[in-house]
Amino acid sequence: MELSADHIRSLQRYDLRILKSLEHLMERYAIVPAEEIAADTRLSLQEVTYRVRNLIDIGMIRYQAVPYTGYALLFNGYDSLALHTLSKKNTVGSLGCRIGEGKESVVYEAMGLGTLVLKFHRVGQRSFHTVRKNRDIIPDIGHCPWIFASAFSAQHEYHALQALHQLIPVPVPIAQNRNCVAMTEIPGTTLNRCTVSDPEMMWTLILSHIRTAYQNGFIHGDLSEYNVMYTGTSPVIIDWPQWVDPSHKNAFDIVSHDVNTISTHFRKKYAMDISLSEALETVIA
Numbered sequence: 001m002e003l004s005a006d007h008i009r010s011l012q013r014y015d016l017r018i019l020k021s022l023e024h025l026m027e028r029y030a031i032v033p034a035e036e037i038a039a040d041t042r043l044s045l046q047e048v049t050y051r052v053r054n055l056i057d058i059g060m061i062r063y064q065a066v067p068y069t070g071y072a073l074l075f076n077g078y079d080s081l082a083l084h085t086l087s088k089k090n091t092v093g094s095l096g097c098r099i100g101e102g103k104e105s106v107v108y109e110a111m112g113l114g115t116l117v118l119k120f121h122r123v124g125q126r127s128f129h130t131v132r133k134n135r136d137i138i139p140d141i142g143h144c145p146w147i148f149a150s151a152f153s154a155q156h157e158y159h160a161l162q163a164l165h166q167l168i169p170v171p172v173p174i175a176q177n178r179n180c181v182a183m184t185e186i187p188g189t190t191l192n193r194c195t196v197s198d199p200e201m202m203w204t205l206i207l208s209h210i211r212t213a214y215q216n217g218f219i220h221g222d223l224s225e226y227n228v229m230y231t232g233t234s235p236v237i238i239d240w241p242q243w244v245d246p247s248h249k250n251a252f253d254i255v256s257h258d259v260n261t262i263s264t265h266f267r268k269k270y271a272m273d274i275s276l277s278e279a280l281e282t283v284i285a
């Protein structure tokens, strides 16, 4: 079920209390019994039973009957908590359309002081293993639910945007809460969906941005034509949650893969003659 501004608006104080309670009780339980929610929220069991039914209907939590009965927070519920907090802080005034959905995120337009992009990280069980391989920051929590891994992913991306936005063109980070990163909207489209007017210049600029990022401690880790936006004049590198430090044990392989992937795009689409080894040398020299 899609994240809906109407559903989020319909949440009342007690609904939010239940969502928050599930959020922190899920550090201990994969499935939280209703009695635990009642004790934690100080609501009656009857009130909890009534409210969870509505939260299930709007896709924010789920019910499970085996091995015991209880409830678990879903991504929509977690996203709603993040959005609620960002709106209380006046970062976000209203939620707009969904503009992207990837393997590990859903991306929305929103209004704040200007037009914003909200990226809700959704690190699922399948992708979690890849995430853990490249990122050392995710703690080894016994049964760390994927919901909490998504918050780490958002923090990690936010950190890169904060460090890089004054050095190279990336979205400007505005705020982060839970699994959500609020950032400026880049006007344009990704390189796979457009033809650039001066590919030679674009390639030179991208390579110089990869180099600047590298020299300041950031290897993108998932660089491709899908993660570079073109504004008509400049390339803007988006989607940073996979970044690694150049001191990472797999850094050379990761930066080589980045440079190889993006150079292959320019070689194939614009018939450019690019030497991978020279490009790589430009970045890491």
Ligand SMILES: Nc1ncnc2c1ncn2[C@@H]1O[C@H](COP(=O)(O)OP(=O)(O)OP(=O)(O)O)[C@@H](O)[C@H]1O
Binding pocket: 099, 100, 101, 102, 103, 104, 105, 106, 107, 117, 119, 171, 183, 184, 185, 186, 187, 190, 226, 227, 238, 239, 240
């Ligand atoms: N700051 C932004 N401004 C404008 N559009 C954006 C911005 N950030 C993301 N998008 C749009 O949302 C899409 C998905 O964002 P992003 O690449 O960061 O997430 P993702 O999880 O990698 O998704 P995918 O798996 O599709 O690459 C992008 O391809 C782009 O169209």
Ligand SMILES: [Mg+2]
Binding pocket: 102, 226, 227, 239
């Ligand atoms: Mg992407």
